[in-house]
Amino acid sequence: MLRLEARPVPSKLMGYAAPVIALAITVVFGTLLFLALGKNPAASLRVFFVTPLENARGLSEVALKMIPLLLCSLGLAICYRSNVWNIGAEGQLVVGGVAAGGMALLASPDSTRAFFVLVLLAGMLGGMAWAAITALLRDKFNANEILVSLMLTYVGGLLLIYLVNGPWKDPKGFNFPYSKTFDAAAMVPKLFAGTRLSWGVLIVVVVLAAAWIFLSKSKAGFRLQVAGQAPLAARFAGFSAREGIWASLLLCGALSGLAGALEVAGPLGQLTPQISPGYGFAAIIVAWLGRLHPGGCVFASFIMALIYIGGELSQSRLGLPAAITGVFQGMLLLALLTADTFIHYRLRKA
Amino acid sequence: MLNLRRSLLLTAMLAAIGLTAGLAGCGKEEPKPAAKPADAPKAAEAPKAAPKPEPLKIAFAYVGPVGDGGWTYAHDLGRKEAEKEFGDKIKTSFVENVPESADAERVIRDMASQGNKLIFGTTFGYMEPMLKVAPEFKDVKFEHATGYKSADNMRVYDVRAYEGAYVAGMIAGKMTKTNTLGFVASIPIPEVVRNINAFTLGAQSVNPKVKTKVVWINKWFDPGKEAEAATALINGGADVLLQNTDSPAVLQTAEKMGKLAFGWDSNMTSYGPKAHLGSAIINWAPYYKKAIKDALDGTWKGETNWWGMKEGAIDVVALGDMVPADVKKMAEDKKAEIKEGKFNVWSGPLMGNDGKEVLAKDAKGDDKFISGIMFYVKGVEGKVPSNK
Incomplete structure (x- = not known):
């Protein structure tokens, strides 16, 4: 018989191998699933993992889908490493989008081409403001940030709905709850003609590098993480726990808000009642899948984007139901949790 | 132990590599399934037959x-x-x-x-x-x-979903005991406001005392919110419900709470047989057939098609056993009138719920009027969201 035994030291090797193993397990179970559905498993898996990457447009769409997932997950990784359980990135994204949209509506045909910078800044400030409410309530009243940030997500969604139904509704829009489409100056410039990819990609690369340096190399990042994970030790060293709460939430708000701004001033081009299909929530999965590490988040957001898009393609190419996407995500997470066990435990003969 | 760990990892990696290779290999063959050996003879004969046009x-x-x-x-x-x-x-x-x-x-x-x-x-x-x-x-x-x-x-x-909503309203007007109808509404656009009004006008045509309460959920499809809104309406005294949302949750809630309701968009009888007064359905098939025929024949041109009972796109079906025979007949008669073009839902005098006259006596609302409906008729409680 085999039994689990705690390792004296967590296995570094398994830390890296677990996501790969999880992916392999998902592929194996996916194969069984497709066989059960009467589809050719190789062709089906191909639609999920290869077809989306076959041409420039496909690649650009995967990258477009990765942007909000990656930005939110980086913010969340900072929070979770600081022991701040913010699950409201979705709300911060939406309010960031609202603020960016509000700024974009101020643009006119005569605005300078650099106007979009203001739009992105407004988005970051909007997200920060929303996250600041959670930080304030946690700091002043010790309110549970899990509940506060989650509930604020719904409030943020309603704020958006109010604005597109009311003050920001397109006057020529037959009362449909949409803002007018933004002037060109407010839109983030396209990177390549013929795709929907914008300069947002370049911004994300810079943010990614900054996040990595902040978390792994900077003293400020170190203070933040110590303050969160060992408050007593942090106090002994003169680090403030309050600082950790504020800094991590504001950073996450800024990144999520930027994600919202890049959506509305990118592919959407107007404010609509739904600016995110749940990126902020999916980013929680991405952050954990990516080991709360910037590089891991890139890998994880890539996989998530692929599964989303592959799920759509599997519908139109293979006639599979949409629920397949959810099943794949679920399998991946379950497999990862299982594989993670072996970071701290090992199998031994009893 | 170390061996076990190593072999586990190795197996996993091999599996991953094998599958990836398999994917790449099979994928290349995928676009030409006809290459299977069994099909080869058939493929050779094919050129004799007239080439079938691509679908x-x-x-x-x-x-x-x-x-x-x-x-x-x-x-x-x-x-x-x-x-x-x-x-x-x-x-x-x-x-x-x-x-x-x-x-x-x-x-x-x-x-x-x-x-x-x-x-x-x-x-x-x-x-x-x-x-x-x-x-x-x-x-x-x-x-x-x-x-x-x-x-x-x-x-x-x-x-013209409002035609179905009107007939449903007539049935509701006859069946309500509290004279309060409930409407679970989705997104405040003219289409939905129109259906609320038509439902209310239909009910008032047989029962002038009827009032309609509305709850907006700002979603098309959200069974949880739909059910919550239905519960709130029933708790507020409504005993017959209609919805302009996409799921059967309102009907199911009415069934659970012992009230009456309608199916919407498709026949929903099976979701709440005891509560189901009937279903105001949309039959998209006639239009889809027309559009496809246009495309096949090369006669597709830019136009707007707005179809109702006359074209077979709207109907009220599967009236429940609790609906008395005379009410059923009344509904059937009204459907016939609408089909023949003898009845227009938007006929004056029409009053808004702010007391102002919207259509004068004998005036009829044309399609332009209908497209812009953003007010409640008299008898609907509250205000259309964000309509100042």
């Missing part, structure tokens, strides 16, 4: 799941019926659960680049995405449901 590829984008039991389900019934009608002349596919966000544009563009020549976008939120994609694919025809913007190769279709 017209048609794609549908759905906002909800095909199993929503309402709006999307009704569209998919229409798709299936069209498939039956045209057989191998067409080939349809669909993508369900396409959010009204930046994703819609990707899905619709992919449909067009996959060789679909006719594309149906079945929710309002696909209007801007379709408008962005349409100019890139001049040879593809785009059909958008319930919108107001069009292009050279993009036209709009819609249905």
